[in-house]
Amino acid sequence: MALGSGIEWTEATWNPVTGCTRVSAGCDNCYAVSLTRRLDAIGLEKYRGLVNAGKGHFNGIVRTHEDLLQVPLSWPRSRLVFVNSMSDLFHPNVPDAFIQRVFETMKKASWHRFQILTKRPERVLSLDRNLDWSSNIWMGVSVESAGVLDRVEFLRKSHARVKFLSLEPLLGPLPQIDLTGIDWVILGGESGPGARPMEKKWVVDIRDQCLVADTPFFFKQWGGVRKKKSGRTLEGRTWDQLPVVPAVG
Numbered sequence: 001m002a003l004g005s006g007i008e009w010t011e012a013t014w015n016p017v018t019g020c021t022r023v024s025a026g027c028d029n030c031y032a033v034s035l036t037r038r039l040d041a042i043g044l045e046k047y048r049g050l051v052n053a054g055k056g057h058f059n060g061i062v063r064t065h066e067d068l069l070q071v072p073l074s075w076p077r078s079r080l081v082f083v084n085s086m087s088d089l090f091h092p093n094v095p096d097a098f099i100q101r102v103f104e105t106m107k108k109a110s111w112h113r114f115q116i117l118t119k120r121p122e123r124v125l126s127l128d129r130n131l132d133w134s135s136n137i138w139m140g141v142s143v144e145s146a147g148v149l150d151r152v153e154f155l156r157k158s159h160a161r162v163k164f165l166s167l168e169p170l171l172g173p174l175p176q177i178d179l180t181g182i183d184w185v186i187l188g189g190e191s192g193p194g195a196r197p198m199e200k201k202w203v204v205d206i207r208d209q210c211l212v213a214d215t216p217f218f219f220k221q222w223g224g225v226r227k228k229k230s231g232r233t234l235e236g237r238t239w240d241q242l243p244v245v246p247a248v249g
Contacts, residue, residue: 007082007085007220008218008220008221008232008240009080009115009186009218009220009242010080010081010082010115011079011080011081012075012079012080012081012082013081013082013083013085013086014068014071014072014081014082014083014084014114015046015065015068015084015085015086015087016064016065016068016069016071016083016084016098016102017062017063017064017065017084017086017087017088017089017091017094017098018036018046018047018050018062018063018065018086018087019036019050019058019059019060019061019062019063019087019091019093020032020050020058020060020062020086020087020088020091021057021058021059021060021062021091022057022058023119023120024119024144024147024148025144025145025171026119026142026144026145026148026168026169026171027057027119029169029190029192029193029194029195029196030057030058031191031192032058032085032086032087033051033056033057033058034192035086036050036051036058036086037051046063046065047086049061050063060093062087062091062093062094064094064095064098069101069102069105070105072105072106072109072112072114073105073108073109075109075112078111078112078113079112079113080112080113080115081112081113081114081115082115082117083102083106083114083115083116083117084116084117088117088118088119088120089102089116089118090118090120090121090123090124090127091120092120092123096127096130099127099131100130100131100132103131103132103133103134103137104132106134106136106137107132107134107136107137109136110134110136111136112136113136113138113245114136114137114138115138115140115164116137116138116139116140117140117141117142117166118139118140118141118142119141119142119148119151121141121151121154121155121158122154124139124154124155124158124160125154125157125158128157128158128159129159131159133158133159133160133161134161135161135162135245137160137161137162138160138161138162138163138164138183138184138243138245139155139158139160139162139163139164140155140163140164140165140166140184140186141154141155141165141166142165142166142167142168143165143166143167143174144167144168144169144170144171144172145170145171145172145174146172146173146174146175149174149177152165152177152178152182155182156178156180156181156182161245162183162184162243162245163181163182163183163184164182164183164184164185164186164243165177165182165184165185165186166186166188167185167186167187167188167206168186168187168188168189168190168220169188169189169190169191169195169196169198169223170187170188170189170190170198170202170203170206171190171196171198172202173199173201173202173205174202174205174206175205177206177209179209179210179213179215180213182213182215183215183216183243183244183245184215184216184218184241184242184243185206185210185215185216185217185218186218186220187203187206187207187217187218187219187220188219188220188221188223189221189222189223189224189230190223190224191221191223191224191225191227192225192227193225195223195224195225197224198222198223203219203234204234204235207219207234207239216241216242216243216244217239217241218239218240218241218242219232219233219234219238219239219240220232
């Protein structure tokens with residue numbers, strides 16, 4: 001089943017893995033936790049019992065779903081596909097062989113562009129030479145603060161053809177990002193109850209770094225408790241740039 005996406009920078013989601021574990025401060029108000037709870041409540045077995053009711057975080061149970069591995073092959077129209085919006089493909093509990101099978105499907109479904117996002121790029125690098133990095137696979141890392149900028153270095157060393165950063169939720173300034181070899185930057189503030197604030201000067205500084213480096217910049221949202229009201233314009237315009245990559249299909 002294809003899941004349409006409300007995420008501004010993609011068109012569909014594909015979740016052959018469900019469940020996760022908190023790894024850093026960027027996980028604290030994870031949208032996937034609350035959505036997993038709702039899907040569990042309506043009886044979807046793939047999401048059953050994945051969230052710790054007490055702390056409100058994923059509890060470390062991770063499920064791989066063989067029946068979903070071939071799903072993108074049934075979608076005839078080319079799409080941007082966010083892989084594992086409800087988990088992390090490179091979670092330590094996902095077997096190497098399953099990750100390789102996900103990559104096999106992505107290569108076969110060459111008319112799509114697949115966007116993978118992880119907070120565990122050290123595992124990406126450990127598997128790098130055993131993965132088939134076809135040109136339609138975009139590999140990204142989440143960076144919410146300067147304390148986890150080392151994730152960019154792991155990404156840069158991989159053989160992914162397209163590399164991107166998701167600076168969301170941005171929790172602090174990132175005054176010096178090395179954008180060498182980075183094809184795209186997404187930035188967004190946290191949204192929903194308990195959303196932590198994001199300062200305009202952080203956003204403007206990162207946008208300006210992208211302009212200097214000639215790196216496409218996508219501003220997703222200001223966030224906050226009332227996400228729609230705060231909007232997604234920056235200094236009077238929207239920033240919806242995408243990486244420049246070869247056509248597929």
